[in-house]
Amino acid sequence: MYLSYFNFVKHPFNLTADPYFLFPSPQHQEAMGFLYYGIRQRKGFLAITGEVGTGKTTLCRSLLSRLDESVKTAFILNSNLTEYQLLHAIIEDFGIAANTRNRMNLMRALNSFLLNQVREGNNAVLIIDEAQNLSSSQLEQVRMLSNLETAEDKLLQIVLVGQPQLRKKLDSKGLLQLRQRISIRFHLYPLSSEEVGAYITHRLIVASSNGSPPTFDRRAVELIYDYSNGVPRIINMVCDKALLAAFALDTQTITGRIVRASIRELEGEPELTACSRCS
Numbered sequence: 720m721y722l723s724y725f726n727f728v729k730h731p732f733n734l735t736a737d738p739y740f741l742f743p744s745p746q747h748q749e750a751m752g753f754l755y756y757g758i759r760q761r762k763g764f765l766a767i768t769g770e771v772g773t774g775k776t777t778l779c780r781s782l783l784s785r786l787d788e789s790v791k792t793a794f795i796l797n798s799n800l801t802e803y804q805l806l807h808a809i810i811e812d813f814g815i816a817a818n819t820r821n822r823m824n825l826m827r828a829l830n831s832f833l834l835n836q837v838r839e840g841n842n843a844v845l846i847i848d849e850a851q852n853l854s855s856s857q858l859e860q861v862r863m864l865s866n867l868e869t870a871e872d873k874l875l876q877i878v879l880v881g882q883p884q885l886r887k888k889l890d891s892k893g894l895l896q897l898r899q900r901i902s903i904r905f906h907l908y909p910l911s912s913e914e915v916g917a918y919i920t921h922r923l924i925v926a927s928s929n930g931s932p933p934t935f936d937r938r939a940v941e942l943i944y945d946y947s948n949g950v951p952r953i954i955n956m957v958c959d960k961a962l963l964a965a966f967a968l969d970t971q972t973i974t975g976r977i978v979r980a981s982i983r984e985l986e987g988e989p990e991l992t993a994c995s996r997c998s
């Protein structure tokens with residue numbers, strides 16, 4: 720509704736994990752650096768954990784969009800799969816043609832695909848998002864995939880991505896074998912108070928068609944930080960509401976007052992701003 724009013728080409732605060740909007744905070748950059756390094760160096764197992772809504776999926780999508788042709792990728796988003804379905808989904812996402820329902824044959828097809836990639840000088844990466852939902856037996860199956868190797872190299876680099884429960888799972892006694900194989904672990908935290916303003920400005924500029932988007936004043940940013948604790952998904956929710964309210968009030972400056980009303984609205988409390996433009 721407010722897109723043309725503010726000269727946006729895209730919604731600046733969509734809740735999708737769109738890599739186009741990636742804000743390269745120091746920790747997001749560091750996580751990306753670890754992923755690149757781990758994949759290039761064929762480190763086998765990597766794990767990215769992080770608080771809910773802190774940008775794990777966005778980071779993965781951004782990684783996928785940056786890897787070149789020589790890196791074959793499979794991205795599994797749905798971890799609510801049986802062990803067979805998980806293996807099948809991996810094979811399908813790599814684009815391997817395997818006309819079999821037999822698990823051993825699926826493993827063989829995967830192994831021969833991976834060996835071919837090594838021969839051609841390629842690398843292969845499996846990213847499993849929402850990995851906190853994987854059961855111990857699924858995780859064990861994923862560990863078995865990391866056994867696929869030549870004498871020198873891991874054939875498959877595996878990135879497990881998940882919420883803090885994944886960190887707990889990986890630290891549990893039962894998964895010691897898996898934990899010992901993870902060469903790189905990184906945990907994403909919410910943004911700091913200083914980063915929140917820069918995050919908001921970044922998304923506004925990326926979405927803007929003319930490079931001069933509306934502004935959030937200092938008090939507005941402070942209130943957004945207090946409410947969201949620096950979690951990007953919550954920041955997006957507040958900012959989207961605040962932009963709608965600013966549009967209704969016909970202003971290019973989002974003030975503390977507007978943000979306070981937007982938060983109240985998000986909390987299900989009655990709207991206080993009169994909306995002359997929405998009627």
Ligand SMILES: Nc1ncnc2c1ncn2[C@@H]1O[C@H](COP(=O)(O)OP(=O)(O)OP(=O)(O)O)[C@@H](O)[C@H]1O
Binds near residue numbers: 732737744770952955
């Ligand atoms: N570094 C970032 N740059 C730009 N946008 C971000 C960043 N981090 C998070 N976001 C935005 O916040 C929202 C939530 O991000 P995302 O879905 O990637 O989080 P998540 O950690 O995968 O969440 P969950 O724990 O629910 O899986 C998305 O709209 C995303 O675009």
Ligand SMILES: [Mg+2]
Binds near residue numbers: 775776777848849
């Ligand atoms: Mg996610």
